[in-house]
Amino acid sequence: MSVSRETSERLEIYEQLLIRWNPRINLVAEVSLADLRARHVQDSLQVGDLMDGAEGHWVDLGSGGGLPGIVLAIAKAHTALFFTLVESDQRKAAFLREVIRKTGLKNARVIVDRIEAVPPLNAAYISARALAPLPKLMSYLDLHLAPAGKAYLMKGRQWQSEVEDARIEWNFNCIAHPSRTQEGAATLEISGVSHGAS
Numbered sequence: 001m002s003v004s005r006e007t008s009e010r011l012e013i014y015e016q017l018l019i020r021w022n023p024r025i026n027l028v029a030e031v032s033l034a035d036l037r038a039r040h041v042q043d044s045l046q047v048g049d050l051m052d053g054a055e056g057h058w059v060d061l062g063s064g065g066g067l068p069g070i071v072l073a074i075a076k077a078h079t080a081l082f083f084t085l086v087e088s089d090q091r092k093a094a095f096l097r098e099v100i101r102k103t104g105l106k107n108a109r110v111i112v113d114r115i116e117a118v119p120p121l122n123a124a125y126i127s128a129r130a131l132a133p134l135p136k137l138m139s140y141l142d143l144h145l146a147p148a149g150k151a152y153l154m155k156g157r158q159w160q161s162e163v164e165d166a167r168i169e170w171n172f173n174c175i176a177h178p179s180r181t182q183e184g185a186a187t188l189e190i191s192g193v194s195h196g197a198s
């Protein structure tokens, strides 16, 4: 994904803050900082490419260090998307707020609470990365995704078995978009979630 100068400057501010805060609050694995742009930022940006033209309320669950939520909010700052980042850890939420402040983002906010405790957000879009196995994520989508909404769940090499496990209790449509940054991994585009086996 090619990015504008403003986006590139904001991504740099984000990366510098991540590097500075990481030793204190462990936002990403220390070893992965050497390859931050490819391993984390590009990984998150590829989700943005899947939803060109999207507008409305986007919710990123378990944002941690802002992946993919902050990266997407930066990349989509010029669009009609508004981002809510849900993160239960107070220190990580403080980091996310600091990034929003320092980058001057006007399209993002942070909710510091457990996903299960937040009243339904009726999101048009939901993202999650490295948060929970798919069956658990389905219960989060059931709570927070609008009926016509779409989720983009970033999954590792085991995504197929996670989809099988989730189908035991949930009905949903699933399109797997192969990852451009990790072989075998995929972003699962999920819609039409309802409880009950097919």
Ligand SMILES: C[S@@+](CC[C@H](N)C(=O)[O-])C[C@H]1O[C@@H](n2cnc3c(N)ncnc32)[C@H](O)[C@@H]1O
Pocket (backbone or CB within 6 Å): 027, 028, 061, 062, 063, 064, 065, 066, 067, 068, 086, 087, 088, 089, 092, 113, 114, 115, 116, 128, 129, 130, 131
């Ligand atoms: C493994 S980290 C992944 C963070 C980020 N998405 C990434 O890819 O680097 C999972 C994050 O989700 C948060 N989290 C886990 N369970 C949660 C819950 N039930 N409600 C809110 N946040 C949660 C944790 O505090 C943590 O920051």
